[in-house]
Each structure stands twice: as C-alpha cells, then as structure tokens.
Amino acid sequence: MRCSEIIEKKRNGEILSCKEMEFLIDGYVKGLIPDYQIAAFLMAIYFQGLTEEETIYLTEAMINSGERIDLSSVTGVKADKHSTGGVGDKTTLVLGPLIAAGGIKVAKMSGRGLGHTGGTLDKLESIPGFRTQLSPEEFRENVNKLGIAVVGQTADLVPADKKLYALRDVTATVESVPLIASSIMSKKIAAGADVIVLDVKYGSGAFMKTAEQAKDLADAMVKIGLGLGKKMAALITNMDRPLGYAIGNALEIKEAIDTLKGKGPVDLSDLCLNLAGEIFYLAGKASDFSSGRELARGLLSRGAALDKFREFIAAQGGSKDVVETENLLPQADFRFTVQASVKGWINNMKTRDLGLAAMKLGAGRSTKDDTIDSGVGLVCYKKTGDYVEKGDTLAMIHANDEDQVDEVKKLVLQSYIIKETPPAEKPLIYGIVKESGFEKWSG
C-alpha cells in the first residue's frame, strides 16, 4: 500500500477500505507516515468527506492506536455523556450524580477548559480538597461502590487523536464533520461506556453555528457509536444564551448544587432531566424515554441525586460541606453589576463573548498553560427572551482584579442585543438523533 495513492483515492472521491484507513492512522501514530502526507489527506477529507463506513473505520483505527479503559470489573450498565462545548455548561455536575443515583455506572473522563468554554475538571477543582487524579484501581473501585467517578483523560487514550488534532489545528482542517465526529467518538468509545448520550450544541456560543450543522454532526457521531456496538442518542441544543445563569468555576458548582436541590435554572434542570431520561431508557432502566425522565425527576425531587453528589465529592477528597455551606467555595473579592442601557427585549446574546469575558476575569484559559481563578466569573440574571427596563441588572461580574472590570463590563453589555420587539422563540432542545433517525423535539 502506498500512502500517496490512498490520498489520491480520497482526493478523487473514492471510498477507502478499512485496511487503507488503518494503514494511514497506524503508520502515522508509529511515525512511519509523515505529517505532510496526513495533512494533505485531512484536507482531501475536508473537501470529499467520508462515508458512514469510512468514518467508522477511521474511528476504530484511532481507538486502536492506544489503550482502551478496561471497565470489565465494573458491574452494571456504564453510561457516558458528552457535550460539544458550551458556555455555562455544568450539565455533567448534575447529570452524573443523577444517573448514578438511578443505578447507572458513570466512569467519566473529563477535560479542562480552553478559550470561551469551561471544563468539568476545572469546575470540580474549585471544591476544596477535590482530586481529579485517581489511580486506575481507585477509579474503578469508586465507580463500583458509589456509581460515579470523574477523572482527567489518561495520556494513553487515543494518541492518534492528539496527533491528528494538533495537525488539524495548524492546517485549517478542524471544521470537518467526519473528523470532528471521529475525534470525539474515538475517545468516548475508548473510555468504555455502553450507553453514550451526546449534547450537540449550536448557536453563538458553540462550534456549530446552525441547527442543521449540529444535526449533521450528531448524525455522524450516533452512526459511529451504533456501528461500534454502543447504545446512542444525541440531543441538539441551543447555545445562543448561556446554559443556566452562572459562568465560572465555583459559581457553576453552586448552580449545579442548586439544581440538585431542585431550585436550579429551568433550562439546566430540563436539559439534565431529558438527558437522564434518555440514558435510563437506553440503559434499560425505563421502558421508554418518558418514564426514564419521570425516574430522573423522582430521584432529583427526593434528594437522591444530591446525596450521590455528596458521596461523590467526598470519595474524591472534596469537602462535601460545600453543599450546605456555599461560602466554603472560593469567592471573588469584588462584585459589579452590568445594567441595561436601553429598555426592550433581549433578542440575542453573543454567548461566545460572554465566555471570553469570563476567561478574561480568570475563569478560563487563553492558552493551555494559563492557571484558573476558581472564584471569578459572571452571573447572567437576564437572558435571551427576557424584557428589561433601562437600568435593570443584566449580569453580575465576580472579579478579583478591579482593573479588568471596565473592559469586561463593556464586553458583557455589548453581548446583549436588546430590541423593541421580542425575539422569535428558540427552544433549548431543537431535536434528537436516535437509532431510528432525527426527530424534532416535542418535549
């Protein structure tokens, strides 16, 4: 097999075999095939795409490049959720304990934040004492005993993805549905779950700008998972406003706890219940989605999910008292309000800019080596669809550095688009991609 001939085949729109895909990925990871040939191959994929089968071959080849997490000693159904990245997305913090309380095993590998999006690990580390590094034995033991553990991704998981992503990043080949889908799904599948539910975001704060694009990505990922023997579903959700109110690590932990207590933001609570309902159904804990959601609602309302959260935090060394005593969490020194300069309906929010504003305060990283300031962030009291009078508080800035506040205030104010007429309603959940295909969301 010659590498340049395989590139030429893809360039001409021909379909590659499993062996050809393996040859490229395996050769690349082993250093037998140079970066420049894979760069040309990735650009050819950008233009010619990959079929469903080719995308599965690629994903399998990527998974085979490294270790798979061995969860064979974990009893019961293992489920995982993945979000394509949003602003204020603290879903994992609520959903994990919620489904674990329902008997699902959550052996989760999470990431850190970069740019305008935050990361679950950073958020958890704002809880005093919380450890995100567990030994493989401790990880499996916690999952078996409590039903949940959350750690950082190990270095040996899908090395092909690390190498390919670094190359895509500098060769303008990031924005390709099959490449994004295989990158995400290779890691999810290597992490060992049986049930995988995806939250594919679209809108101003998401990577995918339109619902159609998100649907295509969701479809590609669901097909990969099904092709590789997983139970799959993907919700397509709107990111034209932050999820919940809080953006920033400790602020989001607090909001997650509120949600576990049953008094969280409606959008966040709703999304978590729907994701949990789908997981319970796919895992065989409920006969259909509706009864799965009712199961989740019951676990939340009778405090079982909150109890599980406490156990989970304690098991990883964190102070479970943060649940009752919120000021055990890091807090910023200063608070400043951002007030509406005109009256009217909030028609839209530049959600990405809000994420970047929080990053500027120290809640996120502009490069991988930046450190996180856990206490800072934003709370957006008003969101898209709300009516405001001039002078109403739109958001609260939590800062540790007064000098940044003017710039951040301006950024936050500019990210609110206020008009005289109300916006068209855009539901949080646009639709779902299941084994049977796409369905518009009916609630």
Next chain:
Amino acid sequence: MRCSEIIEKKRNGEILSCKEMEFLIDGYVKGLIPDYQIAAFLMAIYFQGLTEEETIYLTEAMINSGERIDLSSVTGVKADKHSTGGVGDKTTLVLGPLIAAGGIKVAKMSGRGLGHTGGTLDKLESIPGFRTQLSPEEFRENVNKLGIAVVGQTADLVPADKKLYALRDVTATVESVPLIASSIMSKKIAAGADVIVLDVKYGSGAFMKTAEQAKDLADAMVKIGLGLGKKMAALITNMDRPLGYAIGNALEIKEAIDTLKGKGPVDLSDLCLNLAGEIFYLAGKASDFSSGRELARGLLSRGAALDKFREFIAAQGGSKDVVETENLLPQADFRFTVQASVKGWINNMKTRDLGLAAMKLGAGRSTKDDTIDSGVGLVCYKKTGDYVEKGDTLAMIHANDEDQVDEVKKLVLQSYIIKETPPAEKPLIYGIVKESGFEKWSG
C-alpha cells in the same frame, strides 16, 4: 500573518494577496513554514484552484526564491521553447539551431528524461564528446557568439519548485493546472528569455489526456508569461503517436540531423517550422506568423540550420562529424522487427507504453539514478492513420540485451491498436493560445 489562516482562506475559496502568497513560499523555502502546512495548502489549491492573479503571484514568489539567470550581456532577443514532455520529442534539437540561424539567441537550460519521456540533455550526450556542463561565462559567450548553448539547469534556479514538486509528488497534488503552470513558468522565466513558446502535449503519451485539459494548461501558462512581461504563445499538439519515428537518444539525434537536412519526418519538420515561425514573429524577426514560418523554411532548406547545429555541437566539445557520418553515434548490437499480427488501419498507439518500452531497453530512467544506454531504442515505421498488411514491419527494436527483447516486442505490439476501419483524423497541432486567446489551428 498566520499560515493556518491563509490556508483557511484558500480552503474557503477566497482570493489570496501577493503578500500572502510570498509569505507562504518565502517562509517555506527558508524552512520557517513546515511541509505539513504547505501540503494542506497545495491540496486546498487542488480543490479551489487559483485565479490568474494568484497564479502570477505564486510564480513570482517561486522565481524570487532563487537566482535568475543574468542574460544582460547577451545581445539580441532571447527565446526559449518548452515542451510539456512527450515520446520521441526531439524538437529542441532541430528548433534551437533553426532559430539561432535566424538571429535569435537560444540560452537553453534543459532537463533529463524520467519515466516514459526522454530529455534533451541525455540525447545530446549520445554525441561523442558533447559537454552539457558549461561555466556561466562559457554559456553566455557561446550564446553571444553562436546564438545557442544548451546546458543543465543550475541548482540555484527556483529552489521553491524543487521543494514544492517533491512535496506534491508524495501528497497527490501534482495534477493541478495552476501548480503545473507555475512550476514550468517559474523556471522558464528565471532562465531569462524574452520570448517563450510552449508546446503543450495531450494524448496517450502526454501528462494531459485531452485537448481541453492541454488548452487550460496552455492558457494558464501564457497568462503567467504575459503577466510577467514575456512574449508568449503555446501550441497544443497531439501525442497519441510518437513525434517522428525514433524513440531513444542516439536514434533521435540521427532523426534530428535528418530533419535539419530537410529529409526528416513530416510531423516533426512541420512542428519545428510552426514553432520557429511563431518565435520569429514574437521576436520581431517577421511581420506575421506566416512570414516567420517562411523564414524558417528558407533557413532549413538552404542548410543554415544544419550549419548552426554543427557549430553548436563543436562549441560544446562534441564531434560535429556525426552530421555526415552517422555511425559515429552509439549503436545497439541487435535489431529486431515487430510485425503486424493482423491487417488493418492503425487506429491508435499507446504512446506512453512505447516510451516505457524504450525505457526498458535502457533508453530512459525508471528512477533518477538509472544510467542511460545511448544506442538503444525504437523506430516506429508505422504510426496512427497508416494501413498495414499482416506481417508488415511496424517498428524496429534496437537493443543491447537480447533477453529483454521478447518482453519489449510484446509491449510494442500491444501498443498498436489496429482496426478494420481508418481512424478519425487527428491533426498534430490542435490549436494555439496567444495573447488574444485560443484559436483552432488552421495550418
């Protein structure tokens, strides 16, 4: 300027500025931009193409990567001809002396053969004593004194092309009109000619398979040359049969001498007269193409071109007696005829296979490091359009190794497509691309 953003622009079909193109090519040649980014860029060009202006920017940036040949001390109009590579193409051997006899200066850098096509340098080196390495001073002096010198390309001419071509070769990005055009034209322009006439081949023995493809390439090259201040024209010629009869180095020298004596194959003679006519017109030696061709015909018929050939050979150390005493040229030990196995009209010839058959005999190189056997090759007495009886001699194999002959015989025989009806006539010259655009050839 960020490299990945320029790649992304081209990927999205946007138009690059001169500065952006320079940034990439200059950075690449200096080693500041890695192969993998340029590989992705080349694949993006494969899909999105380049505008006329972008192609000129690319060509200029490539020229600026190295030295330009300084022909300022050469008096008179400097002309160059380039063929995109065919089988049995000995045009330069006839055309060079012919236009030099007409007062045009020919300061030619030629190449070596690879694969199924031969190279002018290899052909000239079959003349005993001939040197293709001259010092820059000797080169310019010969051009000034005799009007013609032919040498190998210097290492410092367009280093960007060497680097880009090597990368294209292994990334499936060779077949792109703007990339082919800029590769050829950068070298031609850096070599210093004022008038450049191109012979763009199409058909079974050429890189471009159809007349339309050849027209596109011719058009791109003419526009680059015009954009960079050169007098330009490109003939589009058919390569569905070898040019002339002979394929192989010394055999082609002999045929070129025959042509200079006025007794060469009609197609070769015609092509040389037409190319010369266009050059004389563009160089201002004739008021129009027809009188340019008449000038060439006169120079040929009264022996001036042959005299110039003798001088040229002698000036580069070669034995000029080969003109009169053909067996001073290397000759193969064995000759074998290939006979028609059926009667009928030769409808087509697999010209590329004939080139490869000659290569197998030793007349060409399958890799850069192979050595050439000057005496071997093929003479195709019968060509497309001819009628043959069963048993007629189609071609003569000139070989030094008897063991190869059976295989070569089979290859030659299979490359003749003989049918019961005559083929549609395909003229040697399909058309011409000039400053005013494309014109179908009227003879």
